[in-house]
Amino acid sequence: MKGAPDQQWNVPAGENSQHEGGFRADLAVTTERGGPTYGEMIEQVRLFMDKVRYASPTPALADEVIEDLKKLNAKLDTMLVDEWTSPSGTRIDLPSRGNITLPPYEIRDGGPDGVDATVTFRPFHLGGNGVAHGGHVAIAFDDLGGMAAALKLGGVARTGYLTVNYRSLTPLQKPLALRTWVERFEGRKYFVRGTLHDGDRLCAEMDALFIALKPGQA
Numbered sequence: 481m482k483g484a485p486d487q488q489w490n491v492p493a494g495e496n497s498q499h500e501g502g503f504r505a506d507l508a509v510t511t512e513r514g515g516p517t518y519g520e521m522i523e524q525v526r527l528f529m530d531k532v533r534y535a536s537p538t539p540a541l542a543d544e545v546i547e548d549l550k551k552l553n554a555k556l557d558t559m560l561v562d563e564w565t566s567p568s569g570t571r572i573d574l575p576s577r578g579n580i581t582l583p584p585y586e587i588r589d590g591g592p593d594g595v596d597a598t599v600t601f602r603p604f605h606l607g608g609n610g611v612a613h614g615g616h617v618a619i620a621f622d623d624l625g626g627m628a629a630a631l632k633l634g635g636v637a638r639t640g641y642l643t644v645n646y647r648s649l650t651p652l653q654k655p656l657a658l659r660t661w662v663e664r665f666e667g668r669k670y671f672v673r674g675t676l677h678d679g680d681r682l683c684a685e686m687d688a689l690f691i692a693l694k695p696g697q698a
């Protein structure tokens with residue numbers, strides 16, 4: 481499989497690896513990798529997933545879509561790179577840093593005192609009866625809780641535990657306020673809290689422990 485220029489697919493970790501402690505070696509960000517329309521490409525994929533969630537295609541249409549998708553997958557096969565060099569996760573100019581696996585969020589404010597974000601669950605995040613799947617709510621809390629820990633400690637952390645209390649239903653297709661902050665820390669243990677609000681209404685709360693990784697720890 482070919483990689484993007486000067487990059488190879490799935491390079492094993494070695495002396496020159498661009499990562500440390502389970503994540504990228506530094507929090508270097510970029511708005512360049514993937515090019516100026518990378519965000520629009522991701523948005524189109526999200527839109528496609530929205531359509532797939534609700535579509536009931538005829539067998540003929542399903543076959544047609546399969547053929548189109550095969551062609552698109554073959555195109556991306558020519559440009560696959562390893563996880564440390566892909567744009568995903570560092571494009572701070574894009575929702576969720578360009579990470580398509582996350583519910584799209586925008587950071588309004590972030591620092592050692594916490595993270596203030598706006599998250600919008602998409603139609604494909606449907607759980608049932610028109611509202612978000614609880615697992616997707618947990619993913620948003622995990623990423624933004626991890627970000628609050630990272631900004632407090634100035635390094636990377638992994639989730640030890642994460643508890644979500646679902647207080648009321650979480651709507652789709654509506655900007656919601658998600659806040660996370662480090663309540664206290666003891667050594668490598670960062671106790672992080674979070675809230676998700678639809679206006680004044682509390683949808684969910686998070687109580688989590690993030691453990692700061694030791695140098696070189698996976």
Ligand SMILES: CCCCCCCCCCCCCC(=O)SCCNC(=O)CCNC(=O)[C@H](O)C(C)(C)COP(=O)(O)OP(=O)(O)OC[C@H]1O[C@@H](n2cnc3c(N)ncnc32)[C@H](O)[C@@H]1OP(=O)(O)O
Nearest residue numbers: 507508509569570622623626627630638639640641669691
């Ligand atoms: C580009 C811009 C970037 C911006 C920022 C990007 C943000 C991205 C954010 C992405 C975020 C995504 C994040 C993700 O999704 S991370 C993915 C999900 N998490 C994991 O896969 C973690 C799996 N677990 C482990 O790897 C290890 O267990 C870790 C590393 C967590 C700790 O193993 P380690 O061997 O290192 O440490 P230790 O065992 O000596 O424990 C140390 C202390 O912690 C206490 N303890 C441990 N576990 C628990 C527990 N469950 N409840 C209560 N306590 C617990 C333990 O008792 C001890 O306490 P004490 O005896 O010292 O008092």
